[in-house]
Amino acid sequence: MRKLLVAAAVALLLVPVAAKANELPSPPRSIMFPGSLSISAAGGEPTEPGNVTSSTTADQGVTIARRGSVFVVGFVNLSLRADTVGYDWNNTTPYRSGVKVVLLDSHGVFEASVGVMGENRGRFAAPRATALLSYWRGWRGDALSGHGNGLRPDAFPGSAYASSGYLTSREARNWITAVSIEQGATVYSRARFALTPFVRAMSGMDEDGRPWNNRSRLDAGLKLSRALAGGVIEAGVARRQSYDRISHHFHQGPQSTVAFVNLWMGWTPRVLIQ
């Protein structure tokens, strides 16, 4: 350390030490407006053969308070869901609104939220209370050896996600938990595009024992992703094995190749408080 500081000092020619630190301004305080848009579409789900589903979710918040890396955020979250077959459960407009506490640290993003939720199925149903815990962590896993040659991976991106709580107004008193983990190996990356084979495991459970909440899935596939300003878009295909833990039934076979497109964009404009 001493060697480095001496080198830096020589390089800087021992700049005049005017000690103006006391004159420095305080950083301007601001109100943040964190928001995001996510759009996803998928087809080939083995439990719904021949169906293509889509979901668009917009989330907008405002920071009410902040202490270090802990934020208190008021939020509104609205989704539009649709499918090609016309199943009732896929064609709805759910919403959630409330207050969440967000904790950021090197282990990921933790959220705890309370508020109301509901949905519009021709008309808005009465809102129900909601409480939700969630956790997300992503990693890029850059390979130390530099850019790969041929198919040698140059990064190992992945993510882990978990949520637990009252998730949907249709099952307002059913506590639902879902976890997923994904790991990839980027074999090609140029100009913000990345080609990544991946495996993903997902599992869900609930209090009421509903079959659709108690499934485990394993995907193995390939996706092409591109970083956007403030977001990412990805498209890919995967072989999916789905296991229903209530009926002990495997869903697999020729129908189990899924195709998907996902887009996520986030933003945080601020208003400075003078």
Add this chain to the structure above:
Amino acid sequence: MYFNMFGGSALLHLLAGHPRVIAAFGIAATVAMLVTPLGPGKQVGSEGYASAVDRTIGSGQGLDSALLEEARSAADELEQMPKDVVHEAVQGTLSACGAACVDLTPAVVERNPSMLHDALLLYSIDVTRRLRESGGRELAQR
């Protein structure tokens, strides 16, 4: 669901684009300013906020333009120094960046010329700032 995977490299580039802010507040405090509920890193809105903070810094505060030029020259010279010196400087920058740069390692930064330049520039400015604040005492103590 979050897909915020941009991590430290974009953030380092954002910080290096606002040397006066780094000179005024240091790397760690600037990163803390830029963290949002969506996570660390560069997002839509981060650049605007960094620019707004930049504008609040008067010309007589922090480092003036001549000293910033010296810091830039120092970063260029630092880049030519022995690998262990460069490595320690990069490690210093990443350490100050903290959780927001957790996806970066010194080896990853050192193999990317653009990222390396950003990291050394930030380090040079931060060292200069700390030397000024301590009146040179920090250097003497080490």
